[in-house]
Amino acid sequence: MYKIILKQKLAPKIHLLKIKEPILAKKSQPGQFVVLKIDEEGERIPLNIADWDENEGSIDVVFFEKGATTLKLALLNEGDSIVSLAGPLGLPTQIEKFGHVVCIAAGVAAGFIIPIAKAMKQKGNKVTSLIWQKNKKMVFWENRLAGASDRLIIATEDGSYGQKGPAPMILKKMLENGDTIDRINVMGPGPMLKACSDITSPYGIKTIVSLHSIMIDGIGMCGSCRVSVGGKTKFACVDGPDFDGHQVDWKLFSARNNIYKNEEKIAVEQHFS
Numbered sequence: 001m002y003k004i005i006l007k008q009k010l011a012p013k014i015h016l017l018k019i020k021e022p023i024l025a026k027k028s029q030p031g032q033f034v035v036l037k038i039d040e041e042g043e044r045i046p047l048n049i050a051d052w053d054e055n056e057g058s059i060d061v062v063f064f065e066k067g068a069t070t071l072k073l074a075l076l077n078e079g080d081s082i083v084s085l086a087g088p089l090g091l092p093t094q095i096e097k098f099g100h101v102v103c104i105a106a107g108v109a110a111g112f113i114i115p116i117a118k119a120m121k122q123k124g125n126k127v128t129s130l131i132w133q134k135n136k137k138m139v140f141w142e143n144r145l146a147g148a149s150d151r152l153i154i155a156t157e158d159g160s161y162g163q164k165g166p167a168p169m170i171l172k173k174m175l176e177n178g179d180t181i182d183r184i185n186v187m188g189p190g191p192m193l194k195a196c197s198d199i200t201s202p203y204g205i206k207t208i209v210s211l212h213s214i215m216i217d218g219i220g221m222c223g224s225c226r227v228s229v230g231g232k233t234k235f236a237c238v239d240g241p242d243f244d245g246h247q248v249d250w251k252l253f254s255a256r257n258n259i260y261k262n263e264e265k266i267a268v269e270q271h272f273s
């Protein structure tokens with residue numbers, strides 16, 4: 001059993017859980033994830049490792065209440081335990097001295113892009129973090145993000161805080177204004193990953209996207225997370241989740257991620273109505 005030692009609401013429907021797990025706390029690297037199961041009957045879901053503390057022997061996950069399992073997870077409290085926590089899984093994000101690195105995240109991903117921004121900065125890069133939220137209420141961990149970056153740009157969909165407009169539009173403006181960018185890491189919904197990749201493609205800027213394809217075992221055995229990158233079949237859980245956004249077959253990615261829409265709706269109705 002894995003004990004929750006801290007729970008915090010960060011924004012509407014977004015929560016932080018700090019879970020005791022000394023081995024994970026020692027081994028985790030930026031960009032990696034865990035697969036957890038709340039109880040014996042529950043499904044396995046992947047969540048990025050948002051932070052880790054070797055001294056305390058704990059890891060942080062930050063999640064958005066999306067469907068049945070994340071709604072159930074949000075009902076847990078400090079002192080509760082989950083039955084299974086596997087990781088760290090996936091290849092760590094490539095951290096090197098690139099020059100100017102732009103870390104782009106939308107929604108809940110603002111929480112788990114921080115280790116990447118931090119590590120890029122520690123490597124000597126100039127780091128700009130571009131965070132896109134629906135509105136002011138959804139903005140969280142602004143200080144943490146600022147601390148992990150040389151420059152922080154917050155944007156909201158409705159303009160209620162920071163700049164108005166979607167992150168890809170702001171990225172486009174940065175490039176049109178002559179900003180020199182050497183590397184981009186993007187985390188968030190598929191359409192945003194694709195939009196950012198489309199914008200940077202003519203500029204030839206390497207754009208690394210973290211693909212959240214549907215995962216079950218997280219260790220390359222079930223085939224559920226299959227994606228096509230550069231015409232080759234890859235498994236996001238073991239070959240990724242980071243891939244070159246200019247090489248991803250976005251049509252296939254989107255089709256496979258929407259496979260279980262009906263079942264997901266039914267699961268919420270069964271558990272919460």
Ligand SMILES: Cc1cc2nc3c(=O)[nH]c(=O)nc-3n(C[C@H](O)[C@H](O)[C@H](O)COP(=O)(O)OP(=O)(O)OC[C@H]3O[C@@H](n4cnc5c(N)ncnc54)[C@H](O)[C@@H]3O)c2cc1C
Pocket residue numbers: 033044045046047048049061062063064065066067068069070071108112211212213214215216241257258260261264265
């Ligand atoms: C490597 C990776 C890391 C992730 N990290 C985070 C994170 O840190 N925080 C966070 O809020 N979310 C994260 N996600 C997404 C998270 O796993 C899904 O939101 C969650 O599984 C939804 O389950 P549900 O039962 O609540 O919703 P459902 O109603 O079952 O599904 C809602 C949507 O979530 C996605 N989803 C559902 N099941 C899975 C699954 N097994 N694997 C991947 N996606 C799924 C699909 O797009 C689906 O349409 C990550 C996904 C991946 C692949």
Ligand code: FES
Pocket residue numbers: 214215216217218219220221222223224225226235236237238
């Ligand atoms: S989750 Fe099963 S192969 Fe990747």
